[in-house]
Amino acid sequence: SILSRANWSSESDESDSSEAECLYRVVLLGDHGVGKSSLASIFAGIQEKDAHNHVGEDTYERTLTVDGEDTTLIVMDTWETEKQEEDEKWVNDYCMQVGNAYVIVYSITDRSSFESASELRIQLRRIRQAENIPIILVGNKSDLVRCREVAVEEGRACAVVFDCKFIETSASLHHNVNELFEGIVRQIRLRRDSKET
Ligand code: GDP
Ligand code: MG
Numbered sequence: 001s002i003l004s005r006a007n008w009s010s011e012s013d014e015s016d017s018s019e020a021e022c023l024y025r026v027v028l029l030g031d032h033g034v035g036k037s038s039l040a041s042i043f044a045g046i047q048e049k050d051a052h053n054h055v056g057e058d059t060y061e062r063t064l065t066v067d068g069e070d071t072t073l074i075v076m077d078t079w080e081t082e083k084q085e086e087d088e089k090w091v092n093d094y095c096m097q098v099g100n101a102y103v104i105v106y107s108i109t110d111r112s113s114f115e116s117a118s119e120l121r122i123q124l125r126r127i128r129q130a131e132n133i134p135i136i137l138v139g140n141k142s143d144l145v146r147c148r149e150v151a152v153e154e155g156r157a158c159a160v161v162f163d164c165k166f167i168e169t170s171a172s173l174h175h176n177v178n179e180l181f182e183g184i185v186r187q188i189r190l191r192r193d194s195k196e197t
Pocket of ligand 1: 030031032033034035036037038039140141142143144169170171172173
């Protein structure tokens with residue numbers, strides 16, 4: 001299924017109409033288990049109880065009205081976090097190439113996922129060097145206060161160093177999830193508007 005979606009996405013690249021139509025691809029990055037699919041499901045409006053009907057779904061599209069203007073986001077939950085076979089590496093390469101914005105997710109209960117987030121940020125900067133793409137660092141699972149391994153201040157400081165936005169979310173409580181996706185829309189518009197002037 002990813003193949004067909006990938007083809008479909010590259011077709012829209014060729015027409016290069018994504019900006020004109022206010023259609024943007026948002027790629028979720030981050031370790032296994034940090035909550036990427038949970039965040040994507042909330043974005044897509046999928047309820048927990050019917051989540052099992054959507055196994056294998058990895059790309060979601062929704063139009064958000066932010067500050068009175070419509071913007072369509074295509075959220076890609078296609079990042080492979082398990083050990084990859086050589087012939088599957090293209091999926092992650094593809095993810096790194098096609099995003100108009102990136103959400104790098106870690107779990108506040110898992111320090112190693114926080115370290116992976118930094119590595120992903122560095123990787124992204126290397127691959128998309130000349131571009132000023134919006135990146136949001138997300139500390140998810142903020143509801144699990146007793147298991148916290150990464151302080152809010154550490155997340156914030158990391159975002160300053162990496163020159164990106166930062167937000168803590170809880171997919172379980174739906175806390176800050178709308179704010180996250182609205183924040184992405186605003187970041188995309190800021191860059192679009194500064195290009196126009
Ligand atoms: P992914 O591997 O990054 O796609 O992570 P998933 O979305 O599959 O989530 C992994 C596990 O963490 C699942 O059991 C989720 O229910 C759980 N989870 C995700 N987000 C949260 C959260 O904000 N709080 C809590 N307590 N659990 C979460
Ligand atoms: Mg997942």
